Amino acid sequence: MADLLDRLQGRGALSWHRLHPEVTQLGPIRAGGRFEAMRTAKGPPDALILRGGRAILAEFKETRSAEWHLSAVPPHQANALDRAVAAGCGGAVFLRLVRGVESPPCLWALSWANLGRAYRAHAEGVAAGTVHSANLHLLGHKFYDVGTLLDAIDAIGGGE
Numbered sequence: 001m002a003d004l005l006d007r008l009q010g011r012g013a014l015s016w017h018r019l020h021p022e023v024t025q026l027g028p029i030r031a032g033g034r035f036e037a038m039r040t041a042k043g044p045p046d047a048l049i050l051r052g053g054r055a056i057l058a059e060f061k062e063t064r065s066a067e068w069h070l071s072a073v074p075p076h077q078a079n080a081l082d083r084a085v086a087a088g089c090g091g092a093v094f095l096r097l098v099r100g101v102e103s104p105p106c107l108w109a110l111s112w113a114n115l116g117r118a119y120r121a122h123a124e125g126v127a128a129g130t131v132h133s134a135n136l137h138l139l140g141h142k143f144y145d146v147g148t149l150l151d152a153i154d155a156i157g158g159g160e
Helices: 002-010 075-086 112-125 133-138 146-158
Strands: 015-018 021-023 037-039 047-051 053-063 067-069 090-097 106-111 131-133 138-144
Touching: 002 015, 002 146, 047 106, 047 133, 047 146, 053 067, 053 075, 075 090, 075 112, 075 131, 090 112, 106 112, 106 133, 106 146, 133 138, 138 146
Parallel strands: 053 090
Antiparallel strands: 015 047, 021 037, 047 053, 067 131, 090 106, 106 138
């Protein structure tokens, strides 16, 4: 995923930034600004994607199964995605389905506006928490390369 986003950023199509958890410095700062640290809080979603005046908060996930469980998104990250969508930004889970050594991975951009409802229904015990690969098209957009990833990002939205 990062390689595709890097290529799009290099072309000037978007800007993206990795988000890091809060840390406490444990030792002195060494050459290059490096230091030993310990996480002091749960981590945020993985990235912020900016495109054409829109912002998308993104979480990257991977599965080797034909189904993916919503509990792979921890509650604090789900809450962050909920807040982003409520504030008029986009939220998305970028899911990489690894199907085997000989098959290329299947890539999906799942809009949190859709996926979040399923996540909350599962959290409340109203619905199952499994998303089958055959149903991913109901929650988002499949992509293969930088062009189709850009289409998926545009479809997710995120303010304007």
